[in-house]
Amino acid sequence: MTLLRQRMLNDMQIRILADNTQKSYLIQIRSFARHFRRPPELLGPEEIRAWLVYLREERRLAPASLGATIGALRFLYRVTLKRDWSDEDFPLPRKPFRLPVVLSLEEITTFFESVASLKHRTILMTAYAAGLRVSEVVHLKVTDIDSKRMVIRVNQGKNRKDRYVMLSPRLLEILRLYWQDAHPKEWLFPGSIPGRPITRHAVGDACELARRRSGITKPVTPHSLRHAFATHLLEAGTDVRRIQLLMGHRSLSTTSRYYRPKVFMCSVESSPR
Incomplete structure (x- = not known):
């Protein structure tokens, strides 16, 4: 060096x-x-x-x-x-603004039904139901699941910040089913190397395999499940600032891209005819 x-x-x-x-x-x-x-x-x-x-x-x-x-x-x-x-x-090129491609609730259901492995299904459902980044979900430990408070602790997520995200009863049920089958010790989702968590690439491969089996033509990645989480919360009426906290976004402008289509539709529907 x-x-x-x-x-x-x-x-x-x-x-x-x-x-x-x-x-x-x-x-x-x-x-x-x-x-x-x-x-x-x-x-x-x-x-x-x-x-x-x-x-x-x-x-x-x-x-x-x-x-x-x-x-x-x-x-x-x-x-x-x-x-x-x-x-x-250091001339920085402008990034084109693109809205994220979001799966519908029906597509989400179809996708998860196409994940054959219980472990992979649990990982991907955790990413969706908790709105986690793939790097965050693979580094979860067994002790991060707090069933008494119904929260998941995310240790040192992006920007080196800890945060809590919600643990839904449905996700807790799935996590318990997975734990009874796998009995993980330290890492919630251990990888093939002893003492190490599953890799992001392995999760991405499992996601792509499920997408092909499901027949969904939209791109599906672990990150698009996170997009779906935010959009579905917004459509259910959750305040955008709460979504910002759950997502771990530093800026509200990052979260705002999820509600632009909705704002546009509202403005069209309320316009004079």
Whole structure:
């Protein structure tokens, strides 16, 4: 490991960046340096612009992927190398606004009926019924399920924040059925490696297999189950700020994308005829 790489890693650890973010940033910087065959400390704004053009035009990366690259570059040069560069030196492409594709209640039922494995069905139903990110659901521990208070504790979710989410009676019933079958010890959903939880990729594969078996043509991912959770709560009349807390969103604007279609429909229905 080079001295600069170690310094950057230490800077990220001091700021308690998520492990996945640390790995991603180091990979991004390594690719950047290899492309120009020079150490990152010898590269500047001109190389950054050329790199972003290459990723966009040649590699055809989406704006979201470019955002991760820019985040890594900003951290390296502003934090680790302490370069006094402005945002203009790290041009961030605008992301196109797209509403999330949401499954209906009928599609949700059909989807879960198509999950053959009890373990996988329980994982995916927990992601939906509690509105969890896939990284959050795979890291649940047995002790995080509080049946007395009817809540699930999410430890160190996104942005390193703990939160509680609701535990519905139906989900508790499913979790108990799964526990009686699997008897997990530490991790609620253990993986194939002893002492480790199931991986996000394994959950994603199980989700895609169920989608194909269900015949649903919409894209279905663990994250789209989270979208469905928020939308179905909104349609049931839940306050959007409560949904924000349950989802663990830092900003209300992130949650607001779920109610834009509803607001639009209400405005159309109330307009003069």
